[in-house]
Amino acid sequence: MEEKVYGVQCKTCGKETYPAHAVCPNCGGHDFEPLEITGEGKVLTYTDVYALPLDYALRYLRLAIVELDSGLRATGQLVDDDPKIGKRVRTTVGVVRETGGRKIYGLQFVPV
Amino acid sequence: MREVAIIGAGMTKFGRSDLSLIEIMSEAAIRALEDAALGDQKVDSVYVANMGAARLNRQTAIASALVDQLNLFPAMAEAVENGPASGASAFKNGFQAIASGMADVVLVTGGERMREVNNLEATDFVASMSHPQAEYIYGVTLPALAGMFTRLYMDRYGVTAKHLALVAIKNHANALKNPYAHIHQAITIEGILTAPEAVVNNPYIADPLRLYDCCPVSDGAAALVLTTREIAEKLGKPIVKVGGIGQATDTHAVHERPDPTELTAVKIAAQKAFQMAGIGPQDIDVAELHDAFTILEIAESEEAGFFPKGEGHNALEQGVTSLGGKLPINPSGGLKAKGHPVGATGVAQLVELTWQLRGAAGDRQVEGAKNAFACNFGGFGNNVVTTVLMREE
Numbered sequence: 001m002e003e004k005v006y007g008v009q010c011k012t013c014g015k016e017t018y019p020a021h022a023v024c025p026n027c028g029g030h031d032f033e034p035l036e037i038t039g040e041g042k043v044l045t046y047t048d049v050y051a052l053p054l055d056y057a058l059r060y061l062r063l064a065i066v067e068l069d070s071g072l073r074a075t076g077q078l079v080d081d082d083p084k085i086g087k088r089v090r091t092t093v094g095v096v097r098e099t100g101g102r103k104i105y106g107l108q109f110v111p112v
Numbered sequence: 113m114r115e116v117a118i119i120g121a122g123m124t125k126f127g128r129s130d131l132s133l134i135e136i137m138s139e140a141a142i143r144a145l146e147d148a149a150l151g152d153q154k155v156d157s158v159y160v161a162n163m164g165a166a167r168l169n170r171q172t173a174i175a176s177a178l179v180d181q182l183n184l185f186p187a188m189a190e191a192v193e194n195g196p197a198s199g200a201s202a203f204k205n206g207f208q209a210i211a212s213g214m215a216d217v218v219l220v221t222g223g224e225r226m227r228e229v230n231n232l233e234a235t236d237f238v239a240s241m242s243h244p245q246a247e248y249i250y251g252v253t254l255p256a257l258a259g260m261f262t263r264l265y266m267d268r269y270g271v272t273a274k275h276l277a278l279v280a281i282k283n284h285a286n287a288l289k290n291p292y293a294h295i296h297q298a299i300t301i302e303g304i305l306t307a308p309e310a311v312v313n314n315p316y317i318a319d320p321l322r323l324y325d326c327c328p329v330s331d332g333a334a335a336l337v338l339t340t341r342e343i344a345e346k347l348g349k350p351i352v353k354v355g356g357i358g359q360a361t362d363t364h365a366v367h368e369r370p371d372p373t374e375l376t377a378v379k380i381a382a383q384k385a386f387q388m389a390g391i392g393p394q395d396i397d398v399a400e401l402h403d404a405f406t407i408l409e410i411a412e413s414e415e416a417g418f419f420p421k422g423e424g425h426n427a428l429e430q431g432v433t434s435l436g437g438k439l440p441i442n443p444s445g446g447l448k449a450k451g452h453p454v455g456a457t458g459v460a461q462l463v464e465l466t467w468q469l470r471g472a473a474g475d476r477q478v479e480g481a482k483n484a485f486a487c488n489f490g491g492f493g494n495n496v497v498t499t500v501l502m503r504e505e
Contacts, residue, residue, distance in 0.1 A: 017368075018246065018365075018368075019243060019245055019246040019364075019365055019368075044264065044367075044372065045260040045261070045263045045264040045267075045372070046260060046263065047256055047259030047260045047262075047263060047318045047319055047320075047321075048259075048316065048318070049251065049253060049255065049256045049259065049317075049318045050315065050316045050317055050318065050319070051231075051235060051253070051255055051317045051318065052251070053232075053235060053236055053239055053251045053252075053253050054232055054233075054235075054236045055251070056251055060316075061251045061256075063250060063251065063252060063256050063260065064260070065260055065366070065367045073367040073368065074246070074367060075246060075247050075250060075252060075365065075366070075367045076250055077250055077251070085263070085264070085267050096249055096250050096251070097250070097251060104249050106249050106250055107250075
């Protein structure tokens with residue numbers, strides 16, 4: 001069971017990217033190493049989605065873009081009853097969607 | 113490069129249709145072709161703009177189907193899929209075909225039949241534009257991306273819920289003057305924002321965005337006939353010239369943009385279209401912007417160069433963008449109230465601007481409009497096509 005989320009680091013120039021691309025946006029390189037997306041950061045922005053997408057039976061779904069201390073940003077689910085722009089959070093990995101009986105793991109941000 | 117003019121424009125009423133996708137596209141195309149009154153001139157090439165026929169309507173190869181309906185054999189034909197910017201992309205292809213000499217007369221038809229599926233399915237269809245691994249799996253939808261964009265914009269630039277409501281109120285008022293609009297409903301600040309019942313009538317969709325900040329799900333089609341300037345003059349048509357077209361792309365995942373409040377693709381596409389047309393934003397008399405969400409009208413009005421960054425909401429509040437203001441935006445009602453059948457939208461924006469430049473826009477006419485601008489916004493700003501149209505005496 002894969003319970004980590006990965007971006008990539010370019011083997012040529014060291015640039016970190018999430019999500020992965022086939023070509024490095026910094027140097028044009030094609031060779032990458034997996035880079036685990038983990039750590040602390042702050043909430044850049046968030047929303048509560050009431051018009052729920054397929055596969056969710058909730059009152060609302062709380063999503064955020066987080067800026068990690070490494071400088072990388074990631075979109076994920078925000079597990080926090082008192083969300084604020086700029087609030088410190090850390091990454092965890094959990095089930096973010098269940099579709100056709102299949103569990104999908106992804107980033108869930110929780111307060112530090 | 114040959115000069116290109118629009119000589120025919122037509123559309124269906126947007127809303128909920130019982131007709132098939134090909135039938136609504138045929139209706140719009142016939143109106144545009146009748147308007148063009150081509151006489152002995154034949155349509156050489158057909159470009160069809162559509163995003164979802166394969167998924168929503170279980171039909172593929174729809175350009176061939178449209179040619180068959182319209183008896184335009186043996187015209188060249190293909191469909192163009194570029195998300196919600198499909199319409200202006202198809203128009204760009206038509207422009208290129210004429211400018212290059214590949215075709216003399218082109219029919220561009222955009223259409224979408226979204227109400228064939230339920231709202232959940234329609235939302236998921238649109239959400240499938242988002243990044244599959246980095247966005248979609250989390251339950252990201254287009255309203256969710258717009259909600260996060262709006263919260264950041266409010267935090268940084270002082271845009272408030274009232275400003276968002278003012279976009280909706282203006283565009284609903286404009287749509288009341290447009291017989292083709294999906295929504296014919298006057299709304300007020302009290303009704304959608306300040307009255308106690310507003311929380312029920314105008315619930316949150318993806319906060320801070322509420323129901324009246326989001327465009328409806330619509331069926332509809334729009335069509336244009338393009339030709340060379342020479343043929344347009346020979347046919348005795350008022351000349352609505354394609355002054356410039358610009359297009360630009362941006363990152364798939366919104367979080368990868370250096371500043372997620374900047375719509376860089378809108379900025380670059382607008383600069384390219386203005387450069388090609390040889391005019392600037394200050395020369396534009398009327399604009400149709402892609403207000404799938406109210407915040408986007410404000411943000412695009414800044415990125416296109418009409419107002420400095422962070423000041424679009426002030427211009428809106430001062431009435432600059434209302435009918436009768438210095439730069440009316442979305443006289444048609446915009447996506448917000450005219451409706452947003454995704455493949456049709458980019459074409460419908462240009463149908464409206466063609467009517468505006470001909471002085472044929474009825475009660476919503478912008479007096480003396482000479483230069484017009486359209487912004488057709490794909491994904492959440494990852495593929496944007498802008499167009500400048502110019503009336504020539």
